Amino acid sequence: MSKQFNYTTSERRSSVVYSTSIGKGGLYTPADYIPTDEEENVFRELQDEEISEYPDGEENERDLEDNPLLDTHNSHDSSHLRATSEDYTTDANYGSVRPNGLVRSNSYNKGLLDEQRDLLIDNKLLDKSRRQPRGQLLLDEIYGTTEQTVSTSEEEVVNVWEDAVDNGKPIKSSYQREAQVLAFNALPLIFTFVLQNSLSLASIFSVSHLGTKELGGVTLGSMTANITGLAAIQGLCTCLDTLCSQAYGARNYHLVGVLIQRCAVITIIAFLPIMYIWWFWSESILATMIPERELCHLAARYLKVTSFGVPGFILFECGKRFLQCQGIFHASTIVLFVCAPLNAFMNYLFVWDKHFGIGYLGAPLSVAINYWLMAFGLLAYTLFTKNDNNPLKCWNGIVKGNQVFKNWKKMFNLALPGIIMVEAEFLGFEILTIFASHISTEALGAQSIVATIASLAYQVPFSISVSTSTRVANLVGASLIESCILSCKVSLLLSFVCSSFNMFIIFTFRSKIASLFSNESAVVELVVSTLPLLACMQIFDAFNASTAGCLRGQGRQKIGGYINLFAFYCIGIPMSNYLTFHCNLGISGLWLGISCALIAMSICQSYAVFHGDWGHIIQAAKIRNAEGR
Template sequence: MTKQFTHTTMDRRSSIVYSTSVGKGGLFTPADYIPSEIGNSALEEESDDAGEGTATRKGKALHGRPEEYQSLLDANNSRTLQREAEVNGTVTEHSSSTEDGTLSAASLPKKLIDEERDLLIDNHILQGRETLDTTSSAANNYGSTEPEVVVDTWEEALENGKIITTTYRREGEVLACNALPLIFTFILQNSLSLASIFSVSHLGTKELGGVTLGSMTANITGLAAIQGLCTCLDTLCSQAYGAKNYHVVGLFVQRCAVITMLAFLPIMYIWVQWSETILSWLVPEPELCRLAANYLKVAAFGVPGFVLFECGKRFLQCQGIFHASTIVLFVCAPLNALMNYFLVWDKRIGIGYLGAPLSVSINYWFMAIGLFVYTIFTKQAVKPLKCWNGVIKPHQVFRNWRKMINLALPGILMVETEFLGFEILTIFASHLGPSALGAQSIISTIASLAYQVPFSISVSTSTRVANFIGASLYQSCIKTCTLSLLLSFACSSMNMLIIFLFRKQIAGLFSTEPEVVDLVTSALPILAFMQIFDAFNASTAGCLRGQGRQKIGGFINMFAFYAIGIPMAVLLTFNFNLGVGGLWYGITCALIVMSVCQGYAVFHCDWNEIIDAAKSRNSETVRV
């Protein structure tokens, strides 16, 4: 994704670290829940253990003399910016900072300069590549290079109170271009579970119910919590990398991996030994419990690989390398589909039902190995190994681990909220019988797959809104949010038509059982109607993330889902005998409430307060 407006003057730095969760909510960013001084103090303490650089040691020697330390830090950062500008191909004709300490065009990426120039041209402040607005003093000093002219004109326009705003056409192009690759990435990651359900669904109704219950239990008790725990690295590693403490990044990643694995060893043991007994307390069908327990026993061996993949993904992302996990998924997702076919259906090597969890477990390890190979052999200008300082020492594993957990707990809470909600609905479906549970599995899979398009727009929106807030251009934020809703409505309308018109064909793809197909076909019109509000929910959630108001979205999410959605689902399913369709009526009611409340919060807010909060948050980060 493009990173517009992220490194101009210090006041205009973008404020967002967007979520990398694959959960539908995606409403968490740990940095917005935990005071930044926690992360900052952790960095200061870690530097001593990891073998800090010269500037850090001098900083400790200068403790008590903050002015001298700040001057040294500024000088070190200035030199580092210049070196990175040369490596990354940014403009290097001038020094990386001006006399007053603000960043100049020399330290800015060319894409950022182009973005600002295009917006200045759109607003008739800059008339072209060489002709400037006559009211700009930069026009009288055209001896400098074009990037310097763009930066000077931009800064002068803001100082003079000129309104710089975007256009609906430009925002449509940016949101669409940023969302398109994300759609493929999210679909590929979602396809891991989709392949298992698709392959097992043709074995029979009970097998489909077993893989549904098993995969949902694995998500709620393991994978979702792992994703939430690893979000602490989004804050810690990003702050360490931004502070040029590269060696600390590798230390944080290793510590998180070790702590996460140790934390989930008891859960893995429960999956292997006691899962059938515990599930039998909640689900009345013994055969479903047995099949789900067998799924968990095999899936447990893939958990360490999943932990390493999540930690490795964040190790690269904090360095600005976002495409590595996509490359790995482009290999592993098709491989997972092939392995599902051979391990489930092939007459020579197939093992039936257990082939599905075995395929997923193996591919979790392949995904981790793929990121490792990329890190070692990549030819990219940004060398990720500069953040690796060797294997963590035993005494470093549990140093400051409480601070890491404090950062991780909000992420775990927000990820688990929606996963737990769908697990509850799955348990409700199990009380309706194996066919209803199988139908619920298929409908959930279709809903998740359809959600990837609006969710991609949501992530693109959150980044764009945060960019504009970092640049103090809230008028442009309003246009971006409005256009995001329009794009989401267009995409959801297409999803709605496809699901409604081809509901029989879609149901037939997942199952050959007549009862299951009939249940899915009857419930898909409800799912089709739900697409409108699911997309609005995603879009407004993205706007709230961009505004840095994830807490509001989180509270709305929890209230709508647990106070309205689930109670309505129980009432309509069991009291009014609407069956599986009642579950989805309840979810639709929750999404309507979420869309209305989040939409109101987005467009009825104090934009100046949001911008001031972003400036304050960024000024705290700079002090790391």
């Protein structure tokens, strides 16, 4: 059994991936992806290039002197800084890279130590008076103080834990303990993800009362914007998840700023031809797939207005990763707490207000403005935060033009897997939208409403999934196999309880829910007839999310990714097409096909979770943790 929870960190649960997508197929996000050897090599090449930019080591030396976690008693001698990337290796405690040979102080993740303390108390190996209030952990994370030097009581926790390991004393969890931890960690995420989801919900809700065609237009426009623009942007920016985190861990703070600016410039330039297509060709391209020409016209107008806000979205995505690589995970959450209510207000103001309202185009205008507000919100946080990490240390001003236009190919090679992973899910739901458009305009409007309700209901089990992945990963790092299995079981139980509640709400209030979104009787009737199927789907949707979280915690997300892609594209979409057009089931056929995919995902992922080789899982975690030590 390992001496510490050193597989992952609890801050991961606070990371927010913003998206306006109303679809979700359970596919794995790039943030769950473990860097491959190829990605490590890309970083080493960039690291070598950056070191060559400063042959005297001045930049790195200044950064090292400012870092309290490193022993810099020899910092006056810069000769030890003239190194290649071979002198930097992975440090699992920091999730990044540290210089070999440099001495770190005894700094541990406070959240993981609190989890150790609770387990020791439950197993009567530590006195109850040592228990740390769990609310304090959340406050510490919000104010960026999760990494702290071990105090006397924390040293005692480490010593007792190591003594239990050395003497073979069993450390087991309980159903009550796992339920408490998973629920506590998931609770703040539920609020965050609901706010995140409300950004797209506001547009659908405000436009749906204008008419069926307007609802279909905003649905088609937003989905097209996602698949052709926003998804690719998110995927392209995922290269920063690896590169910036490793550069920051290597204490090469200047490189973090260079990478952020380089990625932002690349992404904006890559979007320019897409923006041109949105403006001049989108209507004719959509007309080749969508029979209703008026819907294509409305969708094209949506894309034109939204395009003005996309550069702000790009800056937000890059800025979010600029802060997250420095361990500042709550900045995007704080921004969403401000921007989500503003977005709802702007939708009302620009769509319905008698003095400022402009009707249908008010929805994309709200989206465009909101993108820029989110970018400026992160900028304001970066400039004025009092966080101990001081994010501005990674900003050394606007870089030279020759640096911005270097190594584009390397960044694209690293970002390509992320683009494919993000695009896969968006493309799947774009296909379902196209299917619905071939039924009728009313069916397309009803499909957008049902998808919005499904996405909103998914936020609770998804929050449990994120909490589960962190908890299971920590237990895997501590080699507590029995506790891992118990945590996976509790996650399924919690998901069942939450999905049962969702099922009851959707089924019982289906008529009232449908009438909230539309005044068109034909659309309301279609939504009401489909919601019972959506209610039954909640059980499998939650099981899919829970088992996916377990697989991520085990470090086996590739298996989950293969299962998801197979179930979604080989079962879900073909079944939706067959049931909708050959069995004449309408939009109910679309969701019945997706339900079949979710059932397959749940069964296959559950088997993979509980029938995996735990010895291999533990060993793989130890190997990852041992790299660079």
